[in-house]
Amino acid sequence: MSQSQQKRAQKCVSCGINIAGTSAATFKCPDCGAQIVRCAKCRKQSNLYECPDCGFMGP
Incomplete structure (x- = not known):
């Protein structure tokens, strides 16, 4: 899957909306x-x- 296809498939981990074309933040989990x-x-x-991988919860 290309990087642009991955971006289109991503969803917000908090509310589940598709984040394609939005000002979403992408970062690494502090734990895993x-x-x-x-x-x-x-x-x-x-x-x-x-x-989604380790269950770490953050604000």
Whole structure:
């Protein structure tokens, strides 16, 4: 899968919306290093997220 296809397939880990074409944040999980993707709305509202790989929860 190409990088652009991966971006289109990504969803916010907090609310589940498709993040293609949005100002989403992508970062590594502090515990395991897995990729976390969050939409701008969830980041602004400080909604909790859970790492899909290790279960780490953050603000």
